[in-house]
Amino acid sequence: MKKYKFQDLKDRNLHLAEQLKAAAAKVIDSGRYINGECVAKFSDSLAQMCSVRNAVCVSNGLDALRLIFRAYIEMGVMAPGDEVIVPGNTYVASYLAVSDNGLVPVPVDVDASTLNLDTSLVEAAITSRTRAVMVVHLYGTPCWDETIKSLAKRYNLKIVEDNAQAIGAYAAVSGFSGSYATGGLGDAAGISFYPTKNLGALGDAGAVTTNDDRLAEVVGALRNYGETSRYHNAYCGCNCRMDEIQAAFLQVMLSDLEAENRHRSSLARIYNREISNPLVSKPTIFNDMGQVWYQYVIQSPERDRLRSYLDDCGVATDIVYPVPAYKQPCYRHLNVDKLPVTEWLASTVLSLPITSITSPDDAVEISNMINKFVF
């Protein structure tokens, strides 16, 4: 029986293997492994891609987000105990970046169509302690509209983007500085280059993108022990740098990102065209924004049965995410009221294979299997 894998990083990177090996050899022979020209060059490429003035390469996506909030605290923009509005439906790392800084994540429900933060519910969650809203471009769909833009202005809130899943995506409405690209919409953004992300390193890596020069400076210092010049520590920083070898790999991967995103987008269109089972609802394809399909997420009230049926058919799937972050044991103390859309999603979402190892024919075959699923 044919197997349809959900993801296979070796296969996915196979067509780039020679280039990646050459890039590694070059770094090895250079003798420079940290803070060298690969990181500098990749930062420039990334800043350009997100239409921002600064990209600061760091160790991973969580550290990118964590250092943004830490920098705002160092800058006196926020203080421990302040609140940050976060979406109910996201990866736990979005919350960890907030709580690790002594800030309080305030979960708000998501919209049933975008599956992102429901911006119409944000104003009611704002208190005198709210300092920021974190917009997460979940599954590769930008979370950005006029409402969030005007609320930020009216209440003087920072907008931090969790861009871990949406590099290369663009929104329908421009951001604060005119950019439509995710990573350039709000005040600052964190990106992850975890190997399974659309732009993945061969290990951990991440970056902060921002038009705020001061913020970039502080994040740049914080990632390197808080040093603002050699042996002068303005902050009690950390060691959150990106390796040269990962930057070199990422430069190679970046040349392939557009093709990867285009492939995913064509598979999403095939699934949306072919799947017609009334027990299954399909994600919305928005004509006015560019989604990059980190995940292709269907919903079904019979999700668990559908998943084991597909497993029997040889199709591997994933659930992103089965438990909302605020319901994790570590966030018990937040005492969040039920967020109905988020909790409905946790029990109904199912991700289908959508990376470059899945072919258009595979997508048609998988759709046909889904159409034969009966309860």
Ligand SMILES: *Cc1c(COP(=O)(O)O)cnc(C)c1O
């Ligand atoms: C992957 C991810 C992160 C964390 O990135 P790491 O590089 O794994 O630390 C944060 N937020 C979201 C939404 C993610 O998908």
